[in-house]
Amino acid sequence: MxxxxxxxxxxxxxxxxxxxxxxRKAGKRCLVIDKRGTTGGNIRCExxxxxxxxxxxxxxxxxxxxxxxxxVNAIVEFNRYTNQPVARYADKLYNLPFNMNTFNALWGVTTxxxxxxxxxxxxxxxxxxxxxxxxxxxxxxxxxxxxEKLIKGYTEKQWGxxxxxxPAFIIxxxxxxxxxxxxYFNDRFQGIPIGGYNKLTDGLLDGIEVRCNxxxxxxxxxxxxxxxxxxxxxxxxxxxxxxxxxxxxRTVEFETETLDCDNYQGxxxxxxxxxxxxxxxxxxxxxxEFGTQPRTVISREYSKEWTDGSEPFYPVNDxxxxxxYEQYRTLAAQQPDVIFGGxxxxxxxxxxxxxxxxxxxxxxxxxx
Numbered sequence: 001m002x003x004x005x006x007x008x009x010x011x012x013x014x015x016x017x018x019x020x021x022x023x024r025k026a027g028k029r030c031l032v033i034d035k036r037g038t039t040g041g042n043i044r045c046e047x048x049x050x051x052x053x054x055x056x057x058x059x060x061x062x063x064x065x066x067x068x069x070x071x072v073n074a075i076v077e078f079n080r081y082t083n084q085p086v087a088r089y090a091d092k093l094y095n096l097p098f099n100m101n102t103f104n105a106l107w108g109v110t111t112x113x114x115x116x117x118x119x120x121x122x123x124x125x126x127x128x129x130x131x132x133x134x135x136x137x138x139x140x141x142x143x144x145x146x147x148e149k150l151i152k153g154y155t156e157k158q159w160g161x162x163x164x165x166x167p168a169f170i171i172x173x174x175x176x177x178x179x180x181x182x183x184y185f186n187d188r189f190q191g192i193p194i195g196g197y198n199k200l201t202d203g204l205l206d207g208i209e210v211r212c213n214x215x216x217x218x219x220x221x222x223x224x225x226x227x228x229x230x231x232x233x234x235x236x237x238x239x240x241x242x243x244x245x246x247x248x249x250r251t252v253e254f255e256t257e258t259l260d261c262d263n264y265q266g267x268x269x270x271x272x273x274x275x276x277x278x279x280x281x282x283x284x285x286x287x288x289e290f291g292t293q294p295r296t297v298i299s300r301e302y303s304k305e306w307t308d309g310s311e312p313f314y315p316v317n318d319x320x321x322x323x324x325y326e327q328y329r330t331l332a333a334q335q336p337d338v339i340f341g342g343x344x345x346x347x348x349x350x351x352x353x354x355x356x357x358x359x360x361x362x363x364x365x366x367x368x
Contacts, residue, residue, distance in 0.1 A: 004029070005228075007028060008229075012036075014201070017040075018360060026368040032208055039212065041233075049295045049296075052285065056254075060185075062083070079191050081290075089153075093270075097174075119143045122144045133166060134171060154272070160250070167319075230337065236325070236328045236332060237328055240331055247328075249313060252302065253310075254299045263296060270282050279302050285298070315348060
């Protein structure tokens with residue numbers, strides 16, 4: 001039986017949408033399916049009070065790749081938003097990443113050399129030569145004050161484990177700047193789509209057949225017959241029936257609230273670094289697009305262990321999981337009719353620009 005489509009694309013997130021857009025340009029017939037009721041994957045926005053709420057956490061687009069920046073801006077114009085998160089500890093506020101504003105608030109120092117001397121003194125006093133865990137690695141990089149106030153509590157909430165139980169390699173380096181620069185990213189280009197991320201994914205999927213509420217695994221035999229080739233962006237272990245066991249993830253739960261004020265915290269992102277505060281951060285969504293709405297919407301984020309039925313967010317890239325993924329990757333390499341792409345299929349945390357790069361590379365490899 002002749003296939004109805006050239007490509008079946010499982011997952012209407014960023015990787016699947018970019019690949020579908022490139023295939024459509026090349027005259028290919030695509031069917032995109034997603035088990036959710038909406039497209040866009042984890043960059044999906046929901047409009048509340050005229051504000052584009054990032055349903056699955058803050059997504060700030062940043063890249064140094066001019067091709068990727070031009071690619072997304074050809075679909076929707078991006079604004080000039082610059083990520084300048086703030087950390088809150090014991091009702092005091094500190095700029096992130098660690099920079100001269102942070103050091104001045106912590107120690108009252110005013111010159112880069114004073115800040116360097118303070119960090120170096122704390123490193124020496126800690127006496128760590130070979131870091132055995134994340135705690136020792138962090139202290140050896142930035143000293144005890146920054147670790148205790150701005151890293152320890154946040155990291156333990158994020159991973160659900162004590163820093164002394166986490167491997168050192170999780171933080172091979174920490175961003176430290178000896179300038180008064182609060183821009184979190186070093187990339188050349190940065191911003192948010194004007195009107196929200198749905199405009200980006202809707203533009204990518206324009207003219208392409210999309211079926212939402214369509215679970216590939218609920219009718220796998222049927223979907224497998226529809227196309228000559230497949231792009232799979234879901235969990236790679238699920239694709240292979242968890243043959244070698246389940247990969248582990250961290251998940252995030254969101255507590256979203258509409259407030260009867262126009263400005264709750266004065267910044268889009270505020271991290272709560274104390275262990276006694278149960279959430280990791282609060283996002284105030286209107287600030288991503290410089291909103292002037294009379295009310296505001298905030299989301300508290302709670303990092304939790306992933307369980308069946310919850311949304312897999314962050315791969316746990318420790319030795320056990322990386323070894324397990326390699327077994328699945330070996331299987332995938334033997335299946336040339338399926339393209340595995342994206343953070344779930346590749347078991348890797350990707351920034352959005354890297355997802356686009358990977359999807360464009362996969363399309364080029366297909367000759368699209």
